[in-house]
Amino acid sequence: MKAEITLSILATSDIHGHIFPYLYGTGEYADHGLGKLAALIKKEREQSEALLLIDNGDLIQGTPLTYYYSRFLNNQKNPMIQILNMLEYDAAVIGNHEFNYGKSILARAVSESNFPWLAANILFSSTKETYYGLPYKIKTFANGLKTAVIGVTTQYIPNWEKKQHIENLAFESAVSSLKRWVPYVQEEEKPDLMIVSYHGGFERDLSTGEQTEEQTGENEAYRICTEVPGIDVLITGHQHRLIEGETINGVAVVQPGYNGRALAKVTVKFKKKHNDWLIDEKHSILISAKEISPDEEALQIADYYESKTQKWLDTVIGEIEGDMLIEDIFEARIKEHPLIEFINKVQMEAAGADISCTALFHEGAPGLSHQVTMREIVSNYIYPNSLSVLKVSGKDIKDALELSAAYFELKDDGEITVNPDFSFPKPQHYNYDMWEGIQYEIDVSRPKGERVIVLQYKGQPVMENAQYMVVMNNYRAAGGGGYTMFKDKPVVREILTDMSELLANYFLEKKIVTPSLNHNWRVVAGK
Structure with a gap:
């Protein structure tokens, strides 16, 4: 068995329903969209020794296409989910905008997914059990490398969302939730790598730690890095920022912007010692969607929905x-x-x-x-x-x-x-x-x-x-x-x-x- 292995963690976030590389308002070309990211993901999968693929939330809402689907075509399969299934995503995190079209649209999206949705800090108010079931995902590779992904989202959702869309749900602080779940997963699963995928951003400057926004609890990523031991990689989103190459308190952090403009990639190199995989090196980068031709298979999946949407838009x-x-x-x-x-x-x-x-x-x-x-x-x-x-x-x-x-x-x-x-x-x-x-x-x-x-x-x-x-x-x-x-x-x-x-x-x-x-x-x- 090899004594070394390199894991590629790929993450999308805040795609907001964008698939095609143009602006709906003007029709002008735009260097964004899940179609472009699909091409990048397929290329990375071909080149990677081991790969983990995660969506970090705010996937199913944000364009006329997703709006038209939610109102007029919701008896058919969600095009965003179909593309993620085709790309073989390992997990997705529930973002705040996942609730915008109502519980039934979200429930259908979850049911159609060939991967679990993670939300450790979204709970049923009555039982305090995790909403939709899974707080974390374990993926073990053929060489025995074991990874854990815990999913959390911004606790601030009740301050934005329609009450009927989040009825009977409670939103816990991501920090508080992770302080329970990280040690639990470490003890029960004993992973070689602990990843947190957080649909939230940073409340402090990444370099100085200086506070950059009011402490409302909307964004807690800096606290997660500094107050929750045992995390190796933190995927962030929600703020639509481009963050790469940063490490906070030993945690590699990344954020891939919005609308499918970039793909986040965290590379983790492991070496084997006494039958244990130990982290030797880790770093994060962003792979831009600029000048990338969209994946035709992804565009074809969405073509029917898009043609209906465009006809409606021109009315x-x-x-x-x-x-x-x-x-x-x-x-x-x-x-x-x-x-x-x-x-x-x-x-x-x-x-x-x-x-x-x-x-x-x-x-x-x-x-x-x-x-x-x-x-x-x-x-x-x-x-x-x-x-x-x-x-x-x-x-x-x-x-x-x-x-x-x-x-x-x-x-x-x-x-x-x-x-x-x-x-x-x-x-x-x-x-x-x-x-x-x-x-x-x-x-x-x-x-x-x-x-x-x-x-x-x-x-x-x-x-x-x-x-x-x-x-x-x-x-x-x-x-x-x-x-x-x-x-x-x-x-x-x-x-x-x-x-x-x-x-x-x-x-x-x-x-x-x-x-x-x-x-x-x-x-x-x-x-």
Whole structure:
């Protein structure tokens, strides 16, 4: 028997339903997608002495293809799962976005998988047993090398997800869960290599250990490396970062970005000593999907679903007298834009509320042109959010506006720019809200927490102790994005139809929409 062996651990993460190498909004080519990663994986499998293949979560949600499948083709096999089965994945971790389309879609995906899904820290509330059964996976190779993979995910899911999608589930701290499971697996299984696949990211700087975000528990990867003994390799995700070649407290760490832009690879070399496999060397790299031709077998699996999706995307659903195109994404956040006013008005009409808030969710939002298609709707409103009407106080509204006002900061020359905290370590532009139904003014020259200098409702000052009905998406209503002032507030009503459908239905009913701007808010830099 050989005295040495090299193990290749391959990991994908945050693919978010991307298979094909193009952007759905524009059709432009993009160096991403599971199709490209499939080609890389097949090549690595041919060249590897021993291989372990893991998906680290946020797989089945994120594109018009996955949305169309979940709504109209869910009686057929999930295309994402079919591709992972074809590639012979060893395990997958449940990410936070796995819940977005509801329990039945997730349950079906799990049932169709030829591999186990891991979630050691997602428990049934009543029994505290692991959700879907498996906290870890053991793989033993022909030469006797034994590996263990424990799967955990961010505990922060209840702060984002619709309650009905996570009913009867409890989300434990990944650190707390691993402090139990790592020694258990070591004692019971005695693996030669301990791998943790964590759908979460780093709360501290990898080099200095300096805190980089509030300690909410959303990201605990640094704590995992420093507080849980016995881990050899930590696969991370959720933050959409590109991390390679890093070691923290002896743990090799890696994170492969998002949308299938890179494949993570951790190489571990073992030497045999007294019948035991001992780690001799380990390091992590990222293999870019750039200039890689997609795997035709993977594309063929998804072709039927994609063709149906593309036909649906090109359906014209209404017209705009003018347009709501976004020429400058920053300008659309600093000065009221007709698209934002339109989304807020649709929310208000659907919910029967006269105050609303929404965000411009991503940097690629194109706006709406003269002839509106489903492609434009889902390219602007990319999340499967529903709506909640909350009863909140005037103070809650003020606090929420102050949190949004922190999105801006001033350059030395007095020009307003974006606060880097909303761009790094993970882009969070979706956490800047713009409101309708109130009048307000933000002065960026003032200290954070004191920037809202005008706040009125129907021409009168918003009173701190008065109660107001506000419609917002379910992510924000649950306190997502740090908006804890909304968490656990009374829910007056819920509109469970996805926002993309509400927007589409509005055009289908009205036929023609006229853009409007009432200039109810503004952002300034001093008087």
